[in-house]
Amino acid sequence: DGGITQSPKYLFRKEGQNVTLSCEQNLNHDAMYWYRQDPGQGLRLIYYSQIVNDFQKGDIAEGYSVSREKKESFPLTVTSAQKNPTAFYLCASSMTGARSGNQPQHFGDGTRLSIL
Amino acid sequence: ILNVEQSPQSLHVQEGDSTNFTCSFPSSNFYALHWYRWETAKSPEALFVMTLNGDEKKKGRISATLNTKEGYSYLYIKGSQPEDSATYLCAFNSGYSTLTFGKGTMLLVSP
Numbered sequence: 001d002g003g004i005t006q007s008p009k010y011l012f013r014k015e016g017q018n019v020t021l022s023c024e025q026n027l028n029h030d031a032m033y034w035y036r037q038d039p040g041q042g043l044r045l046i047y048y049s050q051i052v053n054d055f056q057k058g059d060i061a062e063g064y065s066v067s068r069e070k071k072e073s074f075p076l077t078v079t080s081a082q083k084n085p086t087a088f089y090l091c092a093s094s095m096t097g098a099r100s101g102n103q104p105q106h107f108g109d110g111t112r113l114s115i116l
Numbered sequence: 117i118l119n120v121e122q123s124p125q126s127l128h129v130q131e132g133d134s135t136n137f138t139c140s141f142p143s144s145n146f147y148a149l150h151w152y153r154w155e156t157a158k159s160p161e162a163l164f165v166m167t168l169n170g171d172e173k174k175k176g177r178i179s180a181t182l183n184t185k186e187g188y189s190y191l192y193i194k195g196s197q198p199e200d201s202a203t204y205l206c207a208f209n210s211g212y213s214t215l216t217f218g219k220g221t222m223l224l225v226s227p
Contacts, residue, residue: 004159031213042120042217043205050213058214090160101209102148104162 002027006091006108012116013078013085021076021111023091030096032074033105036060037088046089049074050096078113088112118142120208122218129196130226136192137221139206143187147211151180151191154220155202163191163204196225 004025013019025032031050035043045058049068063082068074074093078085089112092105121140129135141149148167154160164173169184177194193200203222207215 033214035217040219042219043207044217045214048214096213100213101211102165102167104150104165105152105160105215106162107159109159 004091004093004106004108006089006111008111009109011111011113013113014116016080018077018079019113021078021089021091021113023074023076023108024072025074025091025093025106026072027093027106028071029093029106030071031094031100032068033092033094034058034064034066034074034076035090035092037090037110043090046076050100085113086115118208118210118216120206120216120218122204122206122221124221125219126222126224128224128226131197133196133225134192134194135196135223136190137204137223139189139191139218141187141189141206141208141216142210143185145210146184146187146208148209149182149184149189150207150209150215151189152205152207153202154205160205191221193223196223198225198227201225 007022033048034046044060047066049055065077090110091108094105095103123138151163152160164180166182171182179192182189201224203220205220207217
């Protein structure tokens, strides 16, 4: 079945450590997104990519980095510069094109990151 | 920063009750309004994408309406079942490729 796979499901980070969250999709979607969810907050956009080798900052990009070397993959690195990384992270993908705003997004199951 | 508001924040109903909740969004620069259902321990699932003022969409017992002039959308669930328990998210699109999400309405349906 086509879908989005995020790994790992749970991740623990030590202070000062970078960690990378994996997101892979086999939906042949051009666009991919990373969101962060905190208690009592809506999903907030960290980074997004509309095409391979291109990505843009979302609303809360500070302390994060991404790459988009392959269409299927959009890994997110949480760097040591992110002072409050404990959160639930969701990856999503969608079709793009002239009417991309009306394309639904497809989500993975998420990764929960905690600080040791 | 776009403001997308959902109300109520949470709702607890009995099986068989009908319920509805609201999503408010900017009435200017509207392109699309999305609804998602997010069940516990699962990934969010798209319910509807609505683009036209006055639009009404239906999926089983769930339906949604859209008023772009006044900036709101209603989601209705007729005869709620325990399996409808989930967080319902709406998201606003202004024509670019990104969505702005509300905080969601958490629905609990008791048997």
